[in-house]
Amino acid sequence: MKDKKSYHHGDLRKTLVDTATDIIRGGGVESLSMRKLADQVSVSRTAPYHHFKDKNALLCAIAEQGFLLQDLTVKQMPADYPDFSAAALFEHYVLTYIRFANEHPETYDLMFGREIWKTGKPTESLKTISKSSFRRWVEWIAQLQQQDLFDRNEPALRIAQASWAALHGLCRLFNDGIYVNRDDLEAIAKTTVKMLIQPKK
Amino acid sequence: MKDKKSYHHGDLRKTLVDTATDIIRGGGVESLSMRKLADQVSVSRTAPYHHFKDKNALLCAIAEQGFLLQDLTVKQMPADYPDFSAAALFEHYVLTYIRFANEHPETYDLMFGREIWKTGKPTESLKTISKSSFRRWVEWIAQLQQQDLFDRNEPALRIAQASWAALHGLCRLFNDGIYVNRDDLEAIAKTTVKMLIQPKK
DNA sequence: CAAGCTATCTTGACAGTGTCAAAATAGAAT
DNA sequence: ATTCTATTTTGACACTGTCAAGATAGCTTG
Structure with a gap:
């Protein structure tokens, strides 16, 4: 058994x-x-x-694997740089995120693409795993708000949604072949970070 | 004939x-x-x-139509509000943009999706029309930089890329069925705008 | 160990897809 | 009226996802 x-x-x-x-x-x-x-x-x-009941179910399983791999990638990240500033940590996370999307573009597509979420039907287990992943993001954003990286007056959820959308959009534009110059990826990402976070003082 | x-x-x-x-x-x-x-x-x-040589060619034609429609939607926008501040104008544009994506989700998908740009091959005419659309965006961003809506020291191209990615990511998350609560769309968009632009003074 | 049962896998089949090649036809040009 | 070309059709091919029925392998029980 x-x-x-x-x-x-x-x-x-x-x-x-x-x-x-x-x-x-x-x-x-x-x-x-x-x-x-x-x-x-x-x-x-x-x-x-x-x-697998479906081709869709297979794709969901791949996506799940993707979330697990992403978790792994992210989890072993902040420990390496214990005395980074909040801003530096945030930038570091962003870069890690887009690098993951860049290195596993097709898995990333399944994780957050219409193939599963709109056209198909996400598995129950996929829904829970992705939901908890987003929740962690919101919680972290709330912490960064306390460190004045983001506007305290705005709901954490909103900032989390908006900032993740910014990240995600960047990944998509590269993954989908609209932004083609791969060398610009990190530069654009850094600009994005600069624009998103509040000025130091 | x-x-x-x-x-x-x-x-x-x-x-x-x-x-x-x-x-x-x-x-x-x-x-x-x-x-x-x-x-x-x-x-x-x-x-x-x-x-049409291909199914792909048909899709490109639809996408082109989409760009034309988007141009139309955008062009008749700023005239209505001649004395808006730069910030208000920018927010207004963003809202118009995401509304367009929201009202024509499938066309938007073709305009900026992998179906054409990665998996298929964009038509020559589609490439030029989309390129000129992006160029106009960059030029406008450069103007807004002069009005201190964005950091003057950053290249206009970078800001244009990053801000458009933020917009685009938001549209995608809704279009692809990941963000499902349609009522939040405009709120998130406004938060995005607030985060992207520089503080008034 | 034999019989039964269930999880696993195979074969056959169906409706649907994009698209090529060859034939037919409609309209314009001579 | 005849030739030529732009347009449309019919036939065919290889491919797709997946259902239903049958075969088999391995575990479980008597």
Whole structure:
């Protein structure tokens, strides 16, 4: 029950998610077909449907993995720079965030793209994991408000929404191929940070 | 040559773009199929291919229409409020922008989405029309810098990129179904504006 | 160990997609 | 009236997601 290693395939579910992620990394979501995926794993066309109700469900699983990876990336970040100022820490986070989006563009697309959230239907578990991720963001913003990085009079939620949208928009414009000059990414990100936070005094 | 009214169909090209736009409005880009579109226009499956090389080319045409419509919407805006302050004018523009995205979400998606810009290939004419649209944005930002709405020391291009990304991100989060509470849209937009512009003095 | 049961996987099938090639037709040009 | 070209159609191909029915593998019970 715990160790499924010697079943038909082994652990097909995990294999599917992993190779699907690989395929997507190479050619985008639109290059992923259930059939080709099954082929590549040496299994029949409909085998995956016993582990995922839908193609949508598979994509949700990939997105979940993405959130986990992002959490990992972020969590091991602020410890490295314990005596940064609030502003520096915020900028550092922003850069980490956009680098993540830049390095895993297709996963990022699934995490926050219409494919799942509008066209498809997000899994219950995906909804909870993404929701808790956003909640942490709001809480941190509230802290930074106390440190006068943002306007205290504005609700934390609003600032969180607005600032995340700014971040997200930047990621999207690069990921979607509208901003093409990759070298500008960090410079634009830094400008964004400067514009978002309040002047020192 | 000028009046194609009495040809096989009439002006098929225009009819295709229009009804395709309609279909998209109803069910998103993913609900548009070349075959159903041809059906709806009472023409055979492959007839559209003599007016558009590709499905992609059709989508580009819709996007172009979108840019034209956006231009129209924007152009008749600042005249109405001739004595607004720079800040008020900027906020007004932002609200107009996100309202446009909100009212034509599917067209907006095509104008700035990966469907065309990353996965597909933007038409030459689409590239030029969108480029000139962005250039106007940069020029306006440069003006607002002179009015101390933005930091003079920062390159206008950077500020234009960063601020547009913020706008765009907001539109996307709503359009893609991640921010769902439509009532918050304008509030978040106003917060965004407040955060982006420099304090009065 | 044998019988039954369930999780897993396969084969067959269907409706739908984009788009190419070849044929048919309508309208303009000669 | 004939030729030429712009437009539209029919047929075909390879591909997609996914449902229903059957086969098989492995665990669970007697």
